[in-house]
Amino acid sequence: MKWITKYLFLALMLISSVGFAQSLETKIDTVKNKIGAQFTLTLKVKGKPSTLVTFPNVNHFGGLEVIESYPIDTIKEETNYQLIKKYGLTQFDTGKYVIPSIPVLIDKKPVFSDSIKVEVFDVKVDTLKQKMYDIKPIIAVERPMGNWWKYLLLILLLSGIGYAIYHFWKKTKKPSKKEEIVYGSPIEKATTLLQELEKKQLLEKGEIKEYYSELTDIARDYIEEAIEIPAKESTTSELIVALKNASNKKKLKLSKETLDGLEQVLKQADLVKFAKSKPLDFEIADDRKKIENTIITIDKAIPVVIDENSVQWQREQDELKRKAEKKKQFTALGGIIGFAAILVLTFVIVTKGLDYVKNGFSGHSTKELLNSDWVKSEYGNPSVIIETPKVLKRMDVSQMVPKDAMALIKGMQMFGYGSIFEYFYITVSTTEFKKETNVDLSKALEGTVKTLEAQGVQNMIVRQGEFSTEQGIKGIKGFGTMMVQDERLYFEILLFSQAGGLQQIMIVHKEADERAQKIAERMLESVELKLTN
Structure with missing residues (x-):
């Protein structure tokens, strides 16, 4: 009976190991880091679609502080799913620390991750060899044009609508008996009323x-x-x-x-x-x-007697006539301005779309871009061939690449149209390395996400999947949503590692813009890679 109990216990341990322990994977990007720098801890759980997984939501893992809890990424693998949870950890004191085993609930049963030892070291600064520089002078910044023209156009539009309503009301309203009509003299009033009587x-x-x-x-x-x-x-x-x-x-x-x-x-x-x-x-x-x-x-x-009262009466009548004429001219001018504003608004709606007007005449007209004459061009080296609604312009990348990274890069080129802060953005970038490099596309995607966050992008939700061009060249696709100035945007990022280099295409637009979605689909379908020999 003892040996039966012993083997039964081992069998249960094996089942437990296969069912739970083997389904949780622990990984960290580095075990040594500078003080204040981020460790990225990754927990991966593999399971069936019906598996219920709960990751911990805490502020500290041992002596390390959780500074970022990233959204869970889901990757489908045939009949199973892989759930990936990442934590950003840091420590502002030097020393050796241990990330303890972290409990993850899988179908309401706790499974513990592996504990990991990490080290935080100080940054040495040689103040004797460090060059000192004077304080830079104040640089005058060109004042932007502002949005005054939008308010002017709005005023013109409201004037036009107001005039149209007034003109319609004046035509349809019944004449009021109390409405004051100015006559030059009693005889003029009488003869005018006799003519109107016959009419x-x-x-x-x-x-x-x-x-x-x-x-x-x-x-x-x-x-x-x-x-x-x-x-x-x-x-x-x-x-x-x-x-x-x-x-x-x-x-x-x-x-x-x-x-x-x-x-x-x-x-x-x-x-x-x-x-x-x-x-x-x-x-x-x-x-x-x-x-x-x-x-x-x-x-x-x-x-005919010159009476002071009559003279005063005549003056009053003349003044009333003058005011009536001035009012008539002002009304006519308002009508012209309003009509012009309606024409301008109609032209803008027809050419740029109603969404452009709803957005306060700002950003890019995706209707205009979708219906424009598209251009198929070749960008960078190793080159990317793509069809776009506008020709992409070369961008200055000298300030974008860190100096330590420049030592590995032979050349980098970037081309773009629009801006993230204009809610429509297209970029194509190619990087050529000095030595043939096996690029980790997932890490390259993480680097792009961090770059966007450094520019002010918030609440990025990133998902990752595979992508293949029509020629069968494989890469990865990162996609999801992000917040920019209280506006939710949708983004798609393609990454390839061909000819010993890195090629990246990124498209950003408003999440609910259907025309922008069609633009993105057409662009991604046209992507080709020109490989060098």
Whole structure:
């Protein structure tokens, strides 16, 4: 029984080892590092799609501080999955430290990683041999153009929309009786109102009562304003008497025929309004003529007297006319400006797309790029052949490569279009080494990610997979999302190691931009590598 128990125990240990211990792999990028530098600890778990894995979320591993807990990467391997979790560790005191065994829960059972010894050493600085330099002077930075033109275009656009609404409202609104109309004199007002009365075609509509009511009101208003007697509140008889008295007092030369004609029309209007009388057509036309003659006769009979009140009234009328004309001109100018703004906006939407306008007229128009004449070009050495919507321009890489790395590089070239901070970016870079080098593409991808983070990119989520060109040349593809100035961007990075060099293509654009996605797909499908002999 003892040997059975012994072998049963060993069998269980073996099963446990195969099921759990062998599925957790521990790796660190270096065991010696400078003070304050980062150790990258990697934990890999292999399992089935149904395997539940939980990595620890702590601030310290032994004496090392966790400064970065990277997102989990998932790689599919036939029927299984590989989960990769990375931690960035550091220490600001020199010495030897141990990263202890770390518990990882696999299907709720703890599996421990390998413990690793690391060393943190100080950086020696020889201050006697170090050159000293003067403080550099202040460099004047060219002031950017700013966004004032965007606000100007917005003002023009709002002006155009406002004018269009006003013009539509003015056309559809009903004229208000209280709306003030400026007339130069009482006779001008009366003759204008008589012309407008005929345009209303009240007689053709059978509205005889309304016609006579407006006709006599025009005459009464004129008499009250021109001669200053209460014509509106007087009966027909009272008005004729008041006219005769005013004729004597103010020396108006009004004939008996004029007064009798006015009296006849006013009495006829009373019969129409109160007795429902219906004059014949020629009688109506004759009454209209009598009213017009009476107004003209009274106007001619009024003696010309320079009255200070009249002069002041005329000045006020002239001022009102001037303001009305100025308002009319301003409205017309606003209409022209607004119409021009609408034309500009329409042109921008048609050529650059609605997304470009939504983004505040900033960034790159992916609609314009997608529909442009694409260019197929060859870049760098070892060269990359790719089709792009615009020709990529050479970039200065002298400040991008560290001095210690330059000792290994024979030549590096970079070409680009746009900028990450403009939310659309294309780069193609090629690196030629002095000696044939077996490049670790995964580490090269990590270096690119760190470079982006150093430029201000945040919350990068990176996934990695394989990539092959149409010629069958294999490389890797890094893809994912990142945050730049509160904007979520999507990126794709291709890496190849051909002809003893490194080739990299990177495309960055807004995550939800469908046109940008089509641009990226077309570019990646066109990638070719020209190998040197």
